[in-house]
Amino acid sequence: MKQDIQHYFSTIHKIIREIISDSSDIAKKQIAHLAEQLKIDGYEKESKMLQNILAAQKKEDKLIPIKILSSSLGFCGEELTKAVSLPVNKENGAQLVNVTFVNELPDTSPIFSEAIIKAISSILTEWANADKLIDKGLDPVRSCLIYGAPGTGKTQLALWMAKQLGLPVVTARLDGLMSSYLGTTSKNIGNLFDFANRYKCLLLLDEFDAIAKFRADNQEIGEIKRVVNTLLQNMDTRKQNGFTIGITNHPKLLDPAVWRRFDIQIEIPNPNREVLQQIIKNKLKPIRLKSSQIKFLSWLIDNGTGADAEVLTRWIKKAKIVIADSFDLIFYNLIQEFIFLNAGRVNRQNADIVMQDDRGLLKEKLSQSPYKFTGIEISEILNVDKSTVSRIKTQNNK
Ligand SMILES: Nc1ncnc2c1ncn2[C@@H]1O[C@H](COP(=O)(O)OP(=O)(O)O)[C@@H](O)[C@H]1O
Numbered sequence: 001m002k003q004d005i006q007h008y009f010s011t012i013h014k015i016i017r018e019i020i021s022d023s024s025d026i027a028k029k030q031i032a033h034l035a036e037q038l039k040i041d042g043y044e045k046e047s048k049m050l051q052n053i054l055a056a057q058k059k060e061d062k063l064i065p066i067k068i069l070s071s072s073l074g075f076c077g078e079e080l081t082k083a084v085s086l087p088v089n090k091e092n093g094a095q096l097v098n099v100t101f102v103n104e105l106p107d108t109s110p111i112f113s114e115a116i117i118k119a120i121s122s123i124l125t126e127w128a129n130a131d132k133l134i135d136k137g138l139d140p141v142r143s144c145l146i147y148g149a150p151g152t153g154k155t156q157l158a159l160w161m162a163k164q165l166g167l168p169v170v171t172a173r174l175d176g177l178m179s180s181y182l183g184t185t186s187k188n189i190g191n192l193f194d195f196a197n198r199y200k201c202l203l204l205l206d207e208f209d210a211i212a213k214f215r216a217d218n219q220e221i222g223e224i225k226r227v228v229n230t231l232l233q234n235m236d237t238r239k240q241n242g243f244t245i246g247i248t249n250h251p252k253l254l255d256p257a258v259w260r261r262f263d264i265q266i267e268i269p270n271p272n273r274e275v276l277q278q279i280i281k282n283k284l285k286p287i288r289l290k291s292s293q294i295k296f297l298s299w300l301i302d303n304g305t306g307a308d309a310e311v312l313t314r315w316i317k318k319a320k321i322v323i324a325d326s327f328d329l330i331f332y333n334l335i336q337e338f339i340f341l342n343a344g345r346v347n348r349q350n351a352d353i354v355m356q357d358d359r360g361l362l363k364e365k366l367s368q369s370p371y372k373f374t375g376i377e378i379s380e381i382l383n384v385d386k387s388t389v390s391r392i393k394t395q396n397n398k
């Protein structure tokens with residue numbers, strides 16, 4: 001059976017868009033000619049679609065200074081500048097991406113255990129030497145999924161990695177991407193990847209689980225499949241073009257096929273005791289506390305995240321500035337106040353012990369904890385002398 005022209009037109013549309021992006025004048029003239037012919041033969045809609053492509057291209061040609069960079073990272077791309085117009089959701093004008101330029105990226109990496117630092121360094125080394133690897137016929141890792149609890153430093157890590165590579169970051173705005181209109185989400189995903197592939201950048205799919213949320217919210221099975229398939233196809237195409245980092249707090253919500261599309265997956269665990277103390281010490285700068293106090297802060301938010309440490313240290317820093325001289329004297333009371341105001345940020349069990357105000361119990365728990373506080377350390381925390389600490393009796397049987 002003979003097919004209607006619409007049947008072929010989406011393919012024609014794609015081919016034309018691809019050809020025209022190379023900005024060949026001959027192609028443009030031919031497309032204009034075809035549009036005219038279609039119009040004469042009564043294919044108004046199809047003719048209009050072609051004219052729209054031409055118009056959009058004209059606008060882009062004017063806006064964007066085309067400057068192909070020689071590849072130092074294994075792929076080519078135009079330079080992303082402030083003059084480049086960002087892609088939007090055509091239904092509502094919402095931006096699909098945020099761009100963070102290299103000078104706006106963080107200079108410091110979050111603090112991690114040695115094993116994580118090693119894993120990340122190896123990716124960075126690979127990415128920085130992508131050219132050499134490709135030369136020798138080896139394919140460098142192109143995409144990486146970072147997952148872990150909220151507040152463990154994943155976003156900061158991705159931004160810092162981009163800084164190390166000297167690449168601007170194109171962050172997908174997943175809220176802007178999702179649409180309840182049929183087909184629009186897929187179109188937006190396509191536009192997002194087209195944009196990222198065109199420029200030399202690191203594509204960051206932060207809070208990636210929003211795609212999974214889309215699944216839960218959207219009842220239309222066909223539409224969900226389309227969105228996931230579009231994503232998979234685009235991730236495959238992206239492989240030839242640049243680096244991608246995906247981040248999620250909820251790896252279980254991700255479609256397994258999407259999960260597998262990432263060359264590597266890095267789990268960022270909550271910091272262990274040593275790392276947490278390092279983070280606290282670092283975030284307190286330029287203020288210095290006794291090591292017993294830092295240890296106590298770490299115990300207080302034990303199992304917590306870098307984000308928890310950030311809130312706690314901000315509080316401590318302010319107090320230290322306001323009440324400089326009597327800081328040691330009221331350190332323990334300060335902690336009680338902090339717990340009172342930040343119930344969700346502390347280790348519940350340990351915080352409960354502090355709030356009970358039973359110094360005997362506190363002494364027992366501190367010395368038995370994996371932190372193994374010594375008598376001297378406890379005396380510094382409570383700001384009493386060591387002999388007093390040794391006289392404190394546990395009264396937790398009452
Ligand atoms: N390991 C860490 N070292 C230093 N700072 C951290 C660490 N983890 C989290 N932070 C801090 O906590 C805040 C939240 O971090 P972010 O990268 O947004 O976490 P995530 O993306 O994992 O939710 C940031 O200000 C960050 O500096």
Ligand SMILES: [Mg+2]
Pocket residue numbers: 154155156206207247
């Ligand atoms: Mg984040």
